[in-house]
Amino acid sequence: MKVTMTVNGRPMSAETEGRTLLSSFLREGLGLTGTHVGCDTTQCGACTVHVDGEPVKSCTVLAQDVAGKSVTTIEGMANKDGSLSVIQQAFQDHHGLQCGFCTPGMVMISAALLNEKPNPTEEEVRHYLKGNICRCTGYHNIVKAVMAAAGADSRKLAAE
Amino acid sequence: MPKDGGIGASTLRREDIRFLTGKGRYTADISLRGQAHACFLRSEVAHGRIRSIDTSAAEEMPGVLAVLTGEDFTEVGGNPTGWLVQSRNGATMKEPKRPVLAHGKVRHVGDAYAMVVAETYEQAKDACEAIEADIEELPAIVDMAQAVADSSNRVHDEIEDNVVFDWGWIEENRAAVDAAFETAPHVTTLELVNNRLSPNAMEPRASIGDFDSGTGDYKLYTTSQNPHLTRLLISAFVMGIPENKLTVIAPDVGGGFGSKIYHYGEEAAVLAASKRLNRPVKWVCDRSEAFLSDAHGRDHVTKIQLATDREGNFLALRTETLANMGAYLSNFATCTPTFLHGTLMAGPYRTPLVYVNVKAVLTNTVPVDAYRGAGRPEATYSLERVIDKAADELGIDPWEIRRRNFIDPGAFPYTTPVGLVYDTGNYHATMDKLRELSDVAGFEARAEESRQRGKLRGFGLSTWIEACGIAPSNLVGVLGCRVGLYDAATIRVNATGNISVLVGAHSHGQGHETVFAQLIAEKLGVDANSVEIVHGDTSKIPFGMGTYGSRSLAVCGSAMMKAADKIIDKGKKIAAHMLEAAEGDIEFTDGSFSVAGTDRQKSFAEIAFSAYVPHNYPLETLEPGLEETAFYDPANFTYPAGAYGCEVEVDPETGGVDIVRFTCADDFGNVINPMIVQGQVHGGVAQGIGQALLEGVVYNEDGQLLTGSYMDYAMPRADDVPSFTVDHSCVTPCTHNPLGAKGCGEAGAIGTPPAVVNAVVDALRRAGHDHITHIDMPLTPSRVWTAMQG
Ligand code: FES
Numbered sequence: 001m002k003v004t005m006t007v008n009g010r011p012m013s014a015e016t017e018g019r020t021l022l023s024s025f026l027r028e029g030l031g032l033t034g035t036h037v038g039c040d041t042t043q044c045g046a047c048t049v050h051v052d053g054e055p056v057k058s059c060t061v062l063a064q065d066v067a068g069k070s071v072t073t074i075e076g077m078a079n080k081d082g083s084l085s086v087i088q089q090a091f092q093d094h095h096g097l098q099c100g101f102c103t104p105g106m107v108m109i110s111a112a113l114l115n116e117k118p119n120p121t122e123e124e125v126r127h128y129l130k131g132n133i134c135r136c137t138g139y140h141n142i143v144k145a146v147m148a149a150a151g152a153d154s155r156k157l158a159a160e
Numbered sequence: 161m162p163k164d165g166g167i168g169a170s171t172l173r174r175e176d177i178r179f180l181t182g183k184g185r186y187t188a189d190i191s192l193r194g195q196a197h198a199c200f201l202r203s204e205v206a207h208g209r210i211r212s213i214d215t216s217a218a219e220e221m222p223g224v225l226a227v228l229t230g231e232d233f234t235e236v237g238g239n240p241t242g243w244l245v246q247s248r249n250g251a252t253m254k255e256p257k258r259p260v261l262a263h264g265k266v267r268h269v270g271d272a273y274a275m276v277v278a279e280t281y282e283q284a285k286d287a288c289e290a291i292e293a294d295i296e297e298l299p300a301i302v303d304m305a306q307a308v309a310d311s312s313n314r315v316h317d318e319i320e321d322n323v324v325f326d327w328g329w330i331e332e333n334r335a336a337v338d339a340a341f342e343t344a345p346h347v348t349t350l351e352l353v354n355n356r357l358s359p360n361a362m363e364p365r366a367s368i369g370d371f372d373s374g375t376g377d378y379k380l381y382t383t384s385q386n387p388h389l390t391r392l393l394i395s396a397f398v399m400g401i402p403e404n405k406l407t408v409i410a411p412d413v414g415g416g417f418g419s420k421i422y423h424y425g426e427e428a429a430v431l432a433a434s435k436r437l438n439r440p441v442k443w444v445c446d447r448s449e450a451f452l453s454d455a456h457g458r459d460h461v462t463k464i465q466l467a468t469d470r471e472g473n474f475l476a477l478r479t480e481t482l483a484n485m486g487a488y489l490s491n492f493a494t495c496t497p498t499f500l501h502g503t504l505m506a507g508p509y510r511t512p513l514v515y516v517n518v519k520a521v522l523t524n525t526v527p528v529d530a531y532r533g534a535g536r537p538e539a540t541y542s543l544e545r546v547i548d549k550a551a552d553e554l555g556i557d558p559w560e561i562r563r564r565n566f567i568d569p570g571a572f573p574y575t576t577p578v579g580l581v582y583d584t585g586n587y588h589a590t591m592d593k594l595r596e597l598s599d600v601a602g603f604e605a606r607a608e609e610s611r612q613r614g615k616l617r618g619f620g621l622s623t624w625i626e627a628c629g630i631a632p633s634n635l636v637g638v639l640g641c642r643v644g645l646y647d648a649a650t651i652r653v654n655a656t657g658n659i660s661v662l663v664g665a666h667s668h669g670q671g672h673e674t675v676f677a678q679l680i681a682e683k684l685g686v687d688a689n690s691v692e693i694v695h696g697d698t699s700k701i702p703f704g705m706g707t708y709g710s711r712s713l714a715v716c717g718s719a720m721m722k723a724a725d726k727i728i729d730k731g732k733k734i735a736a737h738m739l740e741a742a743e744g745d746i747e748f749t750d751g752s753f754s755v756a757g758t759d760r761q762k763s764f765a766e767i768a769f770s771a772y773v774p775h776n777y778p779l780e781t782l783e784p785g786l787e788e789t790a791f792y793d794p795a796n797f798t799y800p801a802g803a804y805g806c807e808v809e810v811d812p813e814t815g816g817v818d819i820v821r822f823t824c825a826d827d828f829g830n831v832i833n834p835m836i837v838q839g840q841v842h843g844g845v846a847q848g849i850g851q852a853l854l855e856g857v858v859y860n861e862d863g864q865l866l867t868g869s870y871m872d873y874a875m876p877r878a879d880d881v882p883s884f885t886v887d888h889s890c891v892t893p894c895t896h897n898p899l900g901a902k903g904c905g906e907a908g909a910i911g912t913p914p915a916v917v918n919a920v921v922d923a924l925r926r927a928g929h930d931h932i933t934h935i936d937m938p939l940t941p942s943r944v945w946t947a948m949q950g
């Protein structure tokens with residue numbers, strides 16, 4: 001069956017089976033491989049995208065259930081001129097990524113947090129990100145990046 | 161003023177741009193035209209004899225292109241172990257066969273015994289379920305002590321006691337060590353388990369085989385930390401494909417931590433299937449399969465004894481360890497508990513007599529191999545735990561007992577009784593730094609504040625040392641290593657003056673594209689933006705050994721420095737000709753070649769251009785071109801070291817442990833990019849906290865994996881760890897490599913677990929639980945609570 005949705009502001013469609021997950025629809029159907037798959041039990045958050053502005057683990061929903069909705073993926077996060085958005089730039093500035101595999105999910109979940117709560121505390125950031133696993137960074141610099149993107153003085157986190 | 165480029169600058173990472181915009185290119189992101197998809201059928205029993213496999217129904221399923229079993233690989237070789245260890249009695253270890261797909265027997269849950277290739281992955285997966293295998297289940301061998309005791313039940317029929325080797329280090333010292341124990345005034349004994357872990361790089365493994373029938377060339381895209389090693393293993397041992405007909409490409413790699421060093425059967429299987437079908441064949445591991453097939457780490461059961469005098473001076477140390485190998489020997493499985501573990505048992509201390517015994521045991525579990533730290537976390541954990549216990553028994557402060565036994569800063573180079581020569585270090589300095597940073601003076605007040613909230617506060621210390629960049633090749637060869645342990649780099653200066661650097665190391669998160677460019681920019685005096693790092697493709701890069709064991713900077717970085725020296729030398733010759741001066745008068749500074757004492761000079765770009773457009777060039781004596789390769793084989797290991805302090809709060813009601821402060825003071829030698837070094841430490845510490853508090857692979861007695869997903873295997877999450885304080889201002893540069901660099905990748909995973917466990921034991925003992933001297937990792941709430949109940 002053909003499924004159509006708005007992805008990063010553009011209508012897109014692809015042939016799918018009924019059992020096709022949104023994550024595979026994006027990766028295989030549309031070739032948007034920025035959305036990553038790190039587990040098969042909806043536990044790691046690498047696949048996080050926004051559906052109608054809400055963070056969703058794209059491996060937990062069927063593509064057909066998202067038909068007609070608006071999806072934002074990591075490929076749609078940069079500014080219009082191609083430069084990094086504030087949250088992306090904060091991840092680079094604070095070394096919030098190493099291998100980059102969890103990164104798309106981390107950026108998407110962090111953006112959702114800052115939409116919901118523009119000035120989170122460190123504890124709130126850690127709590128909000130707990131559905132996203134990073135094996136590389138020990139979270140320290142991810143938390144720092146999110147705080148910095150929120151305008152917080154990241155030097156207040158542990159000294160270096 | 162911090163530098164804004166070159167060595168010592170926290171240059172932001174260039175690779176981040178693609179990772180942050182979804183343009184990273186990992187193996188699973190690659191789709192080749194006409195590719196078919198593979199799925200592997202894995203054993204559901206831990207141990208069984210394969211009577212028959214009927215693939216006929218599967219072959220008829222929609223979309224199915226081929227079904228392969230172990231029978232299809234009987235003509236090819238097997239996956240070898242990279243290190244042949246000798247037993248105490250001088251016998252060479254036993255090496256069981258490891259076929260591409262299980263043949264004759266299945267030996268662990270997850271052991272792949274058939275592969276289906278179909279038009280889509282779903283079709284391949286569905287067809288796997290249609291394969292009818294008749295497997296006679298045999299009793300599972302899970303417990304190591306039982307494996308050794310019962311020789312009637314064998315993982316490999318030809319290895320009668322399930323023991324691969326019984327290793328003594330150093331065997332000649334055994335009698336003297338035992339004698340010292342006979343007369344020692346005090347002996348502290350501790351039995352402990354170093355828990356089995358699953359590395360869990362967030363990118364699952366993936367491989368695409370692509371055979372070109374026109375040329376007979378094979379290409380393998382795969383998740384590898386060391387593409388050349390993978391190619392060598394496939395060519396020389398497994399498939400017999402000539403090395404020059406096989407290209408291995410590891411594109412962006414999403415973490416490895418050791419698990420992607422090794423060659424796995426799936427890589428050979430997709431190559432074979434691609435040849436048979438004349439189409440690319442792609443396989444992407446899912447996480448459940450990863451738990452069942454990626455090499456695990458650690459899994460030691462150890463008895464350690466420390467002999468001291470009454471003042472806490474170490475007199476002798478001995479250990480007995482059973483090291484779990486799992487069902488097959490993964491490529492570096494035998495080296496990890498021996499030459500990466502036994503050789504570290506002196507730690508940063510002067511202990512004059514040390515003896516280490518390790519038995520490597522086969523069981524019906526996933527193969528175990530090097531995981532971040534590899535043997536060194538196991539050594540450090542045993543040592544730092546027994547030292548704390550000894551300090552407690554002798555009534556000596558944990559800081560003081562360590563200080564009393566540290567190797568004196570003036571004693572380097574220092575030869576240990578376990579075969580290493582530490583070139584340099586200052587363990588007092590890092591421990592003093594830690595003491596300063598962890599506000600020891602304020603501890604009592606913090607503990608009181610915790611008490612008022614009903615929490616028990618404790619402090620744990622560990623002082624660690626690591627041997628990185630394992631080498632030199634001729635020595636490891638004598639010890640049984642089957643490969644060399646050098647690395648290589650080619651610097652290609654292009655005609656327009658920009659530079660491509662082709663390296664054997666392969667980043668899987670370490671930021672090599674940025675850091676290596678910093679190095680070359682500083683050394684050649686050029687803009688870092690004109691330097692491009694090329695890695696991960698055997699058709700482009702020289703034969704290097706890849707990235708693991710905290711070796712990339714110390715070993716590959718040194719190869720880059722050597723190659724750069726050759727570039728400069730040749731540049732001087734060209735400049736001498738162009739400037740009509742003697743070669744000896746040419747100086748190279750800040751990217752330009754000048755005649756000493758004059759203002760006559762040629763820029764780096766002018767020299768490069770002249771090398772490729774050699775119109776005014778000494779062609780009679782010098783070849784055109786400006787490209788140099790260097791191989792660097794280190795003279796010794798490097799020895800980073802440090803001191804870690806952990807402060808915990810234990811909830812006496814639940815046994816829950818909260819890490820409230822974590823402080824690291826490390827000596828990594830010279831640091832190229834502090835930001836990246838700190839990130840490496842953060843990641844290692846989090847993995848160490850994972851091991852200490854959360855993670856543990858659990859099998860039941862039937863050999864079923866009980867921790868096969870993120871529901872059961874507890875990964876550290878953002879709210880399980882604190883922000884860390886890390887310092888690397890104590891520097892004793894490595895004396896034998898041109899960078900003075902030591903390596904930082906594994907430090908956190910090595911120093912952290914004992915600091916955490918020491919802290920928890922300290923918290924409980926301070927609260928009056930005197931009977932508690934040890935709790936095995938992971939220190940889950942239930943284990944801590946149970947211990948508190950006596
Ligand atoms: S891939 Fe979706 S949560 Fe792991």
Ligand code: FES
Pocket residue numbers: 096097098099100101102103133134135136137362414415669
């Ligand atoms: S950066 Fe590698 S998993 Fe997060």
